[in-house]
Amino acid sequence: MESKVLVDDRGEKCIKHYSSSHKILLVGEGDFSFAARLAEAFGPASNMVATSLDLDCKVDANTMSHHPLLNVKAFDRIVFNCPHAGLNYFMLHQNVIKAFLKNARDMLTESGQIHVTHKTSYPYTMWEITKLAEEGGLQLVEEVPFTKWDYPAIKIKKHMGIKAIGHSLSENVVLSNLPMP
Ligand SMILES: C[S@@+](CC[C@H](N)C(=O)[O-])C[C@H]1O[C@@H](n2cnc3c(N)ncnc32)[C@H](O)[C@@H]1O
Numbered sequence: 001m002e003s004k005v006l007v008d009d010r011g012e013k014c015i016k017h018y019s020s021s022h023k024i025l026l027v028g029e030g031d032f033s034f035a036a037r038l039a040e041a042f043g044p045a046s047n048m049v050a051t052s053l054d055l056d057c058k059v060d061a062n063t064m065s066h067h068p069l070l071n072v073k074a075f076d077r078i079v080f081n082c083p084h085a086g087l088n089y090f091m092l093h094q095n096v097i098k099a100f101l102k103n104a105r106d107m108l109t110e111s112g113q114i115h116v117t118h119k120t121s122y123p124y125t126m127w128e129i130t131k132l133a134e135e136g137g138l139q140l141v142e143e144v145p146f147t148k149w150d151y152p153a154i155k156i157k158k159h160m161g162i163k164a165i166g167h168s169l170s171e172n173v174v175l176s177n178l179p180m181p
Contacts, residue, residue: 005041015041016150017174022076025107026050027061027100034081049073061100065107074112078104081117090126097129101136105177114138114175117146121169133175141174
């Protein structure tokens, strides 16, 4: 069953843990179907910036906090779904994730969150995302199951012939700068 778009008493639209009032940065988008789903849910998605490494105006997770179009903004949610370095060597993936977390940390609002979606099975467990986050000074808020049914229209890009997100076994790691209560 697909996620519903909820409207709260202030008229803000919410889908899963994203709200139309959030300033959202999407990093490493594939075909922009995740961005399209959020935009469809929110109506005008003027608060959202969707980026890719694969376009002329590319945004690289290694340097994004200095990107001329992004360095003046602070975001409530910075999201990288299924980061993948291209070659199947886990330290390369870890390097992308570490760079993403370091840059994203500098781009958050005070109560902002960083979300990384990844598979929970081997070999993805070797990436140790929560450990990388803690080493980078971030706090784990929660780990939430993520399936493509949450965002029905999204098509997750394949790498090495493997679908990044299937019916299950994927989760969203939610991180923040704030100390845990
Ligand atoms: C498995 S695909 C996932 C694409 C999309 N996020 C999705 O969920 O369908 C991995 C993505 O990571 C991107 N990527 C790899 N290294 C990156 C980097 N340094 N900065 C930004 N994106 C990067 C690739 O361009 C690719 O689009």
